[in-house]
Amino acid sequence: MTIKSLDPRVTRANIDIEAKIGHQENLDQLQTYEVFAQAKRGTHHMHVGSVHAPNSELALMFGKEQYARRGTCVNLWVAKTSDISATEYADDDIFELTSDKFHRDPESYKVMDRIKAYKERQVK
């Protein structure tokens, strides 16, 4: 039985309401690309999400449709998800600040103390 729909486009498509279709196989939805958008010149590109696409050219097009919609964007990058390496959240202690690196802390340099002491010695 074909569908008689309120939507004339659906009626015109002559769709059999009981037609069964085979399952989508792996990769039917192609591979994924990660999308990076730059909101304005002078700022960093930021990761905004992923798209399914057959190649980088179409990934850029889908990326524009998906992530640069009515927002501000001046530039897009895409990269295959499979080409991206990432750290593990489980290992996030590698980013912790360590107290033995005080030599990198601007606060650890106390020149004013030294200058003050020097000036006091001069007065005497």
Place this chain on the structure above:
Amino acid sequence: MYGNGYIEIDPTKPVNSLVADEDPVKLAAFEARIAAGDKIEPQDWMPKEYRKQLIRMIEQHAHSEIIGALPEGTWITRAPGFRRKLALMAKVQDEVGHAQLLYSACETLGKSREDMINDLIDGKSKYSNVFNYPALTWADSAVIAWLIDAGAIVNQIANSKGSYGPYCRALDRICAEESFHLKYGHDNVVFLATGTPVQRAMVQDALTRWWPPIMHFFGPSDKLSVHTETLMKWKVKMASNDDMRQQFLNMYVPKIWDLGLTLPDTNLKKNETTGKWDYTEPDWEVFKQVINGNGPCNAERLAVRRMAEEKGRWVRRAILSKDAQYVTPLS
């Protein structure tokens, strides 16, 4: 566009059975992270039930967006005027875009897009019940754009403060676009409600027909479920169905009445003592029937979806690159 009614855990299951075989140390760290307001990211350890419920919820949300494009799309060819036609096309395109964002968020939990689409066309996955009703007139599309989107915004804003990072990020993006839908829908309803007697009658008729599905939209009362508590602790669910329904009624019933339109529920009124809205309990048997495939448009919606999947298949196959390789999207 999505309500929040379909988290299904057997209510007779004891509450601790949800995490019975989880590592207690990992579970405690996971729950502490959420309690501290931190987000969970795809690669993090998470309880099996957390993953399962999120997949179910985000997938249903994605399907709702893609199926939701069909009742509204019904009126694209006959939209009254060029501006409304352009606006409706943009709105429908937004909804399909929202599906893409949500499918991506769901994929990060380990379910492939192919599996989600297969479950949709097999009728195994659910989507929001409202889209199984027909848009009989142009006024129906106006009521959908205003009130269904309004309901969806209540739900989506709540969920955007949830614990799963990719879902929150997708919802932030979606909520920004929904504000145009809401304004567009309100404008259409107001135009009809302040128009000729025929136009007023048309929008009143649509509103009367859509009221029961709108009351169903947030799902049955779930306050009593012990599992709701766990899901709320995990910030999978951010507000009870009843609370969201109340929030919606509080925001929109006055706006509807302000236009001189009526709603088909004589018990509907704000209770000055409790500050909550009283209403006639929606018929949840009808809700169950529709969600299980027996609504007026279920068969048509899925048949259209199957046709679209099948007709696009050869194109996707033709453009698939030989060295394509699927990996789970990062976030």
